[in-house]
Amino acid sequence: MAPAQLYCVCRQPYDVHRFMIECDICKDWFHGSCVQVEEHHAADIDLYHCPNCQPIHGPSLMKKRNNWHRHDYTEVDDGTRPVQAGTAIFIQQLQDRSFPSADVVIVPMQGSHVTQHYLETEGFHYPIMVPDLDGLGLKLPPPSFSVRDVEQYVGGDKVVDVIDVARQADSKMKLGEFVKYYYQPARPKVLNLISLEFSDTKMADLVEVPEIARKLSWVENYWPDDSFFPKPFVQKYCLMGVKDSYTDFHIDFGGTSVWYHVLWGEKVFYLIKPTKANLALYESWSSSANQSEVFFGEKVDKCYKCVVKQGTTILLPTGWIHAVLTSQDCMAFGGNFLHNLNIGMQLRCYEMERRLKTPDLFKFPYFEAISWYVAKNLLETLKELREDKCQPQAHLVEGVKALISALKTWLRRELTEPTSEVPDNIRPSLLIKELTKEIRLLEEDPSRPVKSQGITESPPPRSSLERRRQVRRHSHKLPSNLDILELHTREVLRRLEVGPLEEVRAACLNGKFKKIFAPSAVTVKKGSPDNALRLVLCNGRIISEDEVQSVKQRRKGSGSHVAGHTRHGQNHKPLKRYHAQSLLSLKGFCAPSECPTSPSTEKTLQDMLSLTGLMCQQTPEEGTVSQEAWWSTQAPQVGSPGEEHLYRDSSLSPLLHPTKRQTHNPSPISNQATKGKRPKKGMATAKQRLGKLLKMGSHTRLLV
Structure with missing residues (x-):
């Protein structure tokens, strides 16, 4: 690496913070402090001769003054150029x-x-x-405090910015040099010192x-x-x-x-x-x-x-x-x-x-940073005033509005400009949002009493909303203990996507259970309050929960008609013959044609409902409904011992997403009856229909 180039009589490398002047003879550069040339003097030098060149070429040549009304006083005064600010003619x-x-x-x-x-x-x-x-x-x-006293408290070596008034140009010089200039009997030019900030000096204690x-x-x-x-x-x-x-x-x-x-x-x-x-x-x-x-x-x-x-x-x-x-x-x-x-x-x-692209030297230091700090504190002020039921003053409200707008602009500007004045301990987007909220609360009704922070109505958290949904969702369900199987059954029913209830005929099976159904592709109607399913056996019919509530109302009403819960305006009546009729409509699932079921279907449905935790005993009296806990009656053995694993493992094992579960060559979800001769109405047995329905959806999370 090459050594740094050395300059001046002091043979030091270039220092950006020190004023330097070039010799017009040897072309070397010199520190102004080393050759006794002030920065404001350099503007008056036409040709500069360094100390090494002066013995041979003589002293430096100064510029000739041609006018008193222009910043560049070397311009020829032809009487056509206007007067510029700060010049002697301008002051006059x-x-x-x-x-x-x-x-x-x-x-x-x-x-x-x-x-x-x-x-x-x-x-x-x-x-x-x-x-x-x-x-x-x-x-x-005291009024006797002089310029020399300032030098004593601040220090003569302090570099200050001074203004050459006639040229309206800034330059730097040591405070000691300015004091010498000030006490000269005849000042060669007008210099003005207006930017001496002394908070970090001894003079700060005097003011x-x-x-x-x-x-x-x-x-x-x-x-x-x-x-x-x-x-x-x-x-x-x-x-x-x-x-x-x-x-x-x-x-x-x-x-x-x-x-x-x-x-x-x-x-x-x-x-x-x-x-x-x-x-x-x-x-x-x-x-x-x-x-x-x-x-x-x-x-x-x-x-x-x-x-x-x-x-x-x-x-x-x-x-x-x-x-x-x-x-x-x-x-x-x-x-x-x-x-x-x-x-x-x-x-x-x-x-x-x-x-106007004002240089940073002439701008308020960290203006944006102090504005973020102020915004954070004003937010607390607005909250305290709201808690104390006091309205903020008009100038504060208008100021916060203007501040919100500016903060948004600066935040967008951060995307294109690398420099950032956002303090680390401030979350800018959240701060802007909360300030906007406080202003909105004030503008909604400035005359009304302001509630305290603790009771201000605000959107409840997600967990609270979820709990409310769960309460509404399960408020009409019959009570049951949360045992392992019951929890599992609820999970299965919750994950099942169920459309609007439609009255369809259910199929029955004596003995065997295959795998559970898979959800179909039909879209559930939006706004459905719940996708969970519960079936209740009532007088030989599988009815919905709403119908259960209707039956209860009927009992209380001493045989009055059940309104609003029956299908097609029909009332619940005891059936001499057992009909398995469902109010369930699965997505992508068409109900078979209506057909009577065999008398042996009742026992099969009892077994099915007991396995799914939906056991309900048929009461001898008309219109009565009673429910029995799933553990009170043991489910009879269904199917052969070799087929027991077909439902035991799938029903009690942890639930997996359908895309992650292994498939056992399931049948296509399309209706298999369309591929052959459709059985005539009444010819197919309930066992055949239910078996076919179970085969059609081997991945459904509902076990019936």
């Missing part, structure tokens, strides 16, 4: 302009009156000016943020100590500007509100309301190629002038467009904070920054 013209007084939009207040309750009640939509520190909870150094800013701040109230993202430090800034320093129209990053206090000197604010029209004009102006040549204050209907004198504090609400002129040397303190009063406007400003 700005001071000569006339503006409406900001008294019509400024709210003068005493510090003790600027409370959270006041702002939540009256809103925070207009700038507030406080003439002194009393009641604000703002702690500051306490106004109480109202601390109470409203998202960072102070919602940022968790264990956050993966570093905590944003935007609460404490020191602004040191020389006379004629100017900052063009802007909205503070992330739509933050801002507090300013002029310790000494004077600041002039040019204020514009954040109306929809003005914000649209601002975005268009910010993205235009000739932005610096157009004074934005002339594009809107009203631009107000507000002079902030020494000892005065001003609070600017979210979204206010403003420019600042330092009319005399000035030191001011300020800070930015996000809050719940204007969430929608803050989000609108943030999205505008994204559209």
Whole structure:
């Protein structure tokens, strides 16, 4: 691996964090700090000669000034180019302009009156000016605090961003170098320092943020100590500007509100309301190629002038467009904070920054992350208010709605952008869903008393619904003990897919049992309450459970007609002759033609029902029904001993899915009678019909 290339007189590799300048003679690169060249000075050098080349080629050549109204002062002044913001001509013209007084939009207040309750009640939509520190909870150094004192507390080696006002360009320099520049008797240019955040320095102990800013701040109230993202430090800034320093129209990053206090000197604010029209004009102006040549204050209907004198504090609400002129040397303190009063406007400003492709350096740090934290906390707030039967304030409801919309947008954006500011301990989709639910509950009936969390009606869990279905499904069944065979029988009946009940003739068999039926392919009618099956023997007939209930009602009604449960309007009556008649309709299963059964069928059906746990004794009295537990009567031996395994293994072994069970060459499911001569009505015996039915479905989970 080749060694890193070395540069400068110090012979060190390239460092991206240090300013370097190239020699136009030897083409070597040098650190500005090594050759005593400040970054803002480099813009004034036409040809640079390094210390090694100066003895031979002489000192560096500086650019020649040709104008005082353009950022590039080397342009030839032909009188056709417009004035650009920040230049000496621009500052002179700005001071000569006339503006409406900001008294019509400024709210003068005493510090003790600027409370959270006041702002939540009256809103925070207009700038507030406080003439002194009393009641604000703002702690500051004395007015004698100087620029050198700042260097002492912060450190002269701290690198700061300064603005070359005439070029409206940023550059970096050490704080110590700025202090030297500040105390020069004749300053070669106008430099403005407005981004010195000192929360991590010794000077932080000298300044306490106004109480109202601390109470409203998202960072102070919602940022968790264990956050993966570093905590944003935007609460404490020191602004040191020389006379004629100017900052063009802007909205503070992330739509933050801002507090300013002029310790000494004077600041002039040019204020514009954040109306929809003005914000649209601002975005268009910010993205235009000739932005610096157009004074934005002339594009809107009203631009107000507000002079902030020494000892005065001003609070600017979210979204206010403003420019600042330092009319005399000035030191001011300020800070930015996000809050719940204007969430929608803050989000609108943030999205505008994204559209304008604002560099991250000039955006609120981790704006989306703090918004997720706020959403999580606001959800808890809404729940607590609902439990306390209190309605949230209107600004909070509107803010949560705007926040929900923004969170959805950011979540969709995560699919295409690799960077993510969603905290690890937050489930974004669930959070959005719960916030939406809380808002929906508020909008359904905002005047009604809000129930507590514990009794709020909500869809029951799946297990509860299933239990309710089971209760409804089995509420009409006759009671039975849950023994092994009974459980097995219920499982078989539950898995059987049964269509609507139709009255069909059942077949009977004296002795042999084959394998159980397989479900057919006919679709079950939707909405069927249950696929389970229970047959009851009543006076020589196999009847359904509904008919059992009808018989019971008949007993109670002393022989009255059973209504609504008989087939074709017929009543149950005792039959002199035993007829095995079923109300079962299997899927893909056609009932044979009606035919009388032999008298010996009764014993066979008794045996069949006892094996399936559906034993029911025929009572001697008319219309009576009694049921006997399956274990009370032993089933008679059916079939020959060699055939016992045909039903014993299949009925008591664990159930398997039909696709996983072994097949024993089952017969086709189609009706075998169609392949030969169909027996005439009354000719086939019940034994033959039942045997044929059993063969047709050897995989059915019903054993009859």
